[in-house]
Amino acid sequence: xxxxxxxxxxxxxxxxxxxxxxxxxxxxxxxxxxxxxxxxxxxxxxxxxxxxxxxxxxxxxxxxxxxxxxxxxxxxxxxxxxxxxx
Numbered sequence: 001x002x003x004x005x006x007x008x009x010x011x012x013x014x015x016x017x018x019x020x021x022x023x024x025x026x027x028x029x030x031x032x033x034x035x036x037x038x039x040x041x042x043x044x045x046x047x048x049x050x051x052x053x054x055x056x057x058x059x060x061x062x063x064x065x066x067x068x069x070x071x072x073x074x075x076x077x078x079x080x081x082x083x084x085x086x
Contacts, residue, residue, distance in 0.1 A: 005056045005075060006077050008077065008078035009054075009056075009075055009076060009077045009078065010052050010053060010054050010056075010075070010076055010078075011051075011052075011053040011054075011055075011056040011057075011058055011073055011074070011075055011076075012050065012051070012052055012053075012073065012074050012075075012076055013050070013051040013052075013053060013058045013059055013071055013072075013073045014048060014049070014050045014051075014071060014072050014073070015029075015048065015049050015059070015062070015067050015069075015070075015071040015072070016046075016047060016048050016067065016068040016069055017047040017048065017049065017066060017067065017068060018065060018066055018067055018068050019047075019068070021047075021065070021066045022041065022044070022047040022049075024066055025047075025049055025062070025066040025067065026039070026041050026049055028062055028063060028066055029049050029051060029059050029062070032059045032060060032061060032062070033051050033053065033057075033059050034053055034055045034057050036053070036054050036055055037051050037052060037053040037054070037055065037057075038051070038052040038053075039051055040052070047068075056075070058071070058073055059071065
């Protein structure tokens with residue numbers, strides 16, 4: 001079992017679209033991502049989709065023909081503006 005995410009942390013999930021498949025990938029991500037997640041698409045020619053997900057679920061079961069490579073993901077913790085760096 002993976003450790004429980006810290007309160008206020010988010011999962012940043014990113015995937016690169018297969019050539020010419022960005023619109024289809026965006027729609028597939030939209031259908032699969034948690035409703036609490038924010039979705040972003042890059043400007044062409046980069047063709048990437050980024051999801052900022054407070055539920056840490058990411059985006060499951062993408063059709064493999066829509067992606068150029070497996071997704072990458074990172075967990076980020078909230079940093080208050082009045083906090084000093086460690």
